Amino acid sequence: MILNIDRFTKDYVIERQESLFLPDIESNKDYLSEEIRGKSVLVIGGAGSIGSSFIRALLRFEPSKLVVVDLNENGLAELTRDLRSTEGLKVPETYLTYTLDFVDPIFERIFREHGGFDIVANFSAHKHVRSEKDKYSVEALIKNNVIKAKKLLDLLAEIPPKHFFCVSTDKAANPVNVMGASKRVMEDLIMSYIPNFKVTTARFANVAFSNGSLPLSFFDRIMKQQPLVAPKDVRRYFVSLEESGQICMLACILGQNGEIFFPKLGEEKMKTFSAICDDFIREMGYEKHECSSDEAAKRFAANMKPGDKKYPVVYFNSDTTGEKDFEEFYVEGEAKDLDRFSSLGVILSKEHRKKQEVDDFLHKLERVFENPDFTKADVVECLKEFLPNFEHEEKGKNLDQKM
Secondary structure (H helix, E strand, O other), rough: OOOHHHHHHHHHHHOOOOOOOOOHHOOOHHHHHHHHOOOOEEOOOOOOOOOOOOHHHHHHOOEEEEEEOOOOHHHHHHHHHHHHHOOOOOOOOOEEEEOOOOOHHHHHHHHHOOOOOEEEOOOOOOHHHHOOOOOOHHHHHHHHHHHHHHHHHHHHHOOOOEEEOOOHHHOOOOOOOHHHHHHHEEEHHHHOOOOOEEEEOOOOOOEOOOOOHHHHHHHHHHHHHOOEEEEOOOOOOOHHHHHHHHHHHHHHHHHHOOOOEEEOOOOOOOHHHHHHHHHHHHHHEEEEEEEEOOHHHHHHHHOOOOOOOOOEEEEEEOOOOOOOOOOOOOOOOOEEEEEOOEEEEEEEEOOOOOOOHHHHHHHHHHHHOOOOOHHHHHHHHHHHOOOOOOOOOOOOOOHHHHO
């Protein structure tokens, strides 16, 4: 059976048939058109789920130049096929994709040759909680999410864009994992460039069926006749793939310097992954067969015959490092504007850390990494000094140890 992801997402995950952000796009379409049409755009990490959705949202307003940079060569090829195959999208005459790292000297030459860009958006990031495993994975995600981002910002300061956006996460609010903490540091980092050019970001929910997400993996498990697994106690907000790009576009273009956007979603919109899995199995024409262990589920799946109607699942309580029971978009003390937009809240610009303070912290992190004997605990302690509300709990187990 073929499942329509878009329809399933609307019916069972986000439970709305139109984009949450459509009213704000419609009410601001003249200004969006003025700021995007005929402008040059650089998207870093544009082959990923959110980056490519941002590009699709932006192209409806007809920029004149689009340069996309991503390390995923196959992803860039599929992005191009998708953009050129979608009705209503006008791909600019100047459309260039490059498979390279955005701190590569080649990227710097490309940037300077184009004379900078009107709109720059950075989606290159480690986004998964499972990125936190050991000291090496922690070093890699911090260098990508923060240290390399600083090099990009320094380059942009030479030829400032009119709009700069860097994606954050709801996990940056009261972070409990290193990925969320790195994104919270990233927010402070980009805000330190407020005197140089306009910066905005967005904290938002899980993106339903995004690359690498648990719901998207359900398709692979079904195709390979393998069990489905999901936590039953973790509650998350969800937006659709389309909505993920739209909130980033709105924050990038409509946001004022130093603002953080988030979707106005009430707690009643939170869902568990096990509930989504239940709906998925039913839509695929099966009844769930709940197993008590991974081994029992794998054995059941291996012995399934054509026409069997029961499908094995394993639902569990989360016991890995970095998982929060629920998500939040802002913390106590952050000033908010809930009236400017119908679907978006805005965390207002306030007194941010000075550039020197952020730079000093990044140098301290790099010194930690330079020590060959550093530990993951050393990095966590360093982050806690900079982020007093970082409540990291080491459980000794990560998601790569689960089915």
